[in-house]
Amino acid sequence: MIVPVLKITDTVKPIQVEAPVSGAQNRFRQLWAIDPSLRFLNHGSYGAVPREVTAYRASLLERMERDAVRFYKVDLEKLMDEWRIVLSDFVGCQPYDMAPMPNATVAIATVLHNTQWNVGDEVVLTDHEYMSGVNELRRLETSHGVKLVFAPVEYPMRDAAQVRHAVLERLTNKTKMVMVSQITSATSLIFPVEEIVKECNRRGIECLVDGTHAVGQMPVNVRAMNPTYFVGSGHKWLSSPKGTGFLYVAPHKQEGFRPLALSSRGHKIRPERALFLRDFDYVGTDDYTKILSMTAAIRFFETVVDGGWKTTMDANHRLVMQGRDLLVKRLANFGFAASAPDAANGTMTTLILPEPAGDLAKRGTQYDDALQDRLVEMHQCVIPIWRLSCDNRRVLRISGQLYNTIEEYAALADALEEELTMEARGQMDGQMSRVVA
Ligand SMILES: Cc1ncc(COP(=O)(O)O)c(C=O)c1O
Known part of the structure; x- marks a missing residue:
């Protein structure tokens, strides 16, 4: 006998995407298992699986x-x-x-x-x-x-x-x-x-x-x-x-x-x-x-979001562009500027970072750059920071997904302002308090 596979709930009323998305209104976040203490702005690296999709997979495993x-x-x-x-x-x-x-x-x-x-x-x-x-x-x-x-x-x-x-x-x-x-x-x-x-x-x-x-x-x-x-x-x-x-x-x-x-x-x-x-x-x-x-x-986004995939893609694009504009405005004195016309970005965008002063460039990292470690450890902001393979410039990338809010990009701007100011002075304030898994 084949055990029937769980269906994604048809009874859930599709959730409307509000713009601009703010923390208090965001009803999507609870649909994901992401650590609530994190500002998870890196859907681009490994995604994040909605709870319903994990439940569906569990039903397949059972079968x-x-x-x-x-x-x-x-x-x-x-x-x-x-x-x-x-x-x-x-x-x-x-x-x-x-x-x-x-x-x-x-x-x-x-x-x-x-x-x-x-x-x-x-x-x-x-x-x-x-x-x-x-x-x-x-x-x-x-x-x-x-x-x-x-x-x-x-x-x-x-x-x-x-x-x-x-x-x-x-x-x-x-x-x-x-x-x-x-x-x-x-x-x-x-x-x-x-x-x-x-x-x-x-x-x-x-x-x-x-x-x-x-x-x-x-x-x-x-x-x-x-x-x-x-x-x-x-x-x-x-x-x-x-x-x-x-x-x-x-x-x-x-x-x-x-x-x-x-x-x-x-x-x-x-x-x-x-x-x-x-x-x-x-x-x-x-x-x-x-x-x-x-x-x-695929079915999750079709059924849970009012407007399905098209609304999801459009809302995520809008959100990440708003997030970028916020960072560019707040961090213009660190050289932040849009790196492409809006139409050349989907639901993530990249910004060029300044170089740290003095010996700070030589700091060790658990991720790909010591600044990324600091952002996670001290500010609970999850974003990737890399060097471009073509010319070694240091960049950061932000993503926008339904569970994100504009406040998370604002918190990232605060964190970057603090960390880049210290980097520019060649200082590092405090030590990492815990090992990042
Ligand atoms: C453009 C592009 N191609 C290929 C890959 C490799 O993907 P995966 O890690 O799923 O093999 C990535 C991963 O980030 C990517 O961004």
Whole structure:
């Protein structure tokens, strides 16, 4: 017997998004398990899973543990097909062109290792691409003689034309592939991938679109974009459990396209189901309840928010732009300025930070920068602070999600003012009081 899977509550009255969102009014926060003492302004790194989605996953785990053999042998393929139908509707493609993935890193590596490389083949990529893809390409540089051609994109960004121009002018008859983000990670920029893909298709160049950050930040339509490959993430802006993603492979590339590791089912002949589907349905024993819960996350925003995904994306964009304006106004004397036109940001944005004075630049960190440690430890503000891989400038990134409030960005401005003033003087006030987990 199959235990019915819990449905996301249909009885909940959709919650209206208020603008500007203030702490007292925010009714979304309680729907997430986030530590109430934190100003959690970093949905972009690992997302945050709503309680209802966690409950749905728990029901799937229960179902799996009642009869694990049935779950893996009989139910899994059917559940994967349901997953394909819901997700493909969300990102605008055919269900059977999608493969489940544990994350974008593996999805990108799967594409790169399914490509026939010849010595001297060139891959054009911007200098804002995420490092996991760049690292995998560097490996191919050594093993297969692939050449990386970087298209520099000026930052702060003026307009999208600059990105299109930088990429397209580097295409040659040696270009085998273009790898480009729809929204960049450290710099939060929306890139004009549609126009880049169009030109690649015209010239017969493969295009790998990294949509890790785009899915859930902005409407995505893979069919209209028509790339060779599209990589998406579940655990960022879809708010699915950690360890979820997907890969779209254009139909003409699916034959012979296989996972990085073949499962014990990989040799079986089953004419009724394409090998592309079977290979990725099951890649060995794993906890597939994570990926299957992506459908619940999509449904959560559709049903819990009055106006569904469109309202969610619009409200999050507005909120993060308000947060940025507040920071820029309050911290103008530290050089804070918008780094892109509003239309080039989705639901996160990045700001360039000043350098600390004296020896403070050499402080150790548990995260990526000592200032990030200070913000968490002393001010309960969770945001990432990094150095850009293109030119080593120090930046911070803020996200906006339904559970955030404008007061949280104001508290971040207070915290930054205090910390940057001390940094400018080359001082550090007090020590960390506890180890940050
Ligand atoms: C643009 C981009 N691509 C790929 C990745 C890798 O994602 P994951 O950690 O899910 O593998 C990230 C992660 O932040 C990203 O921002």
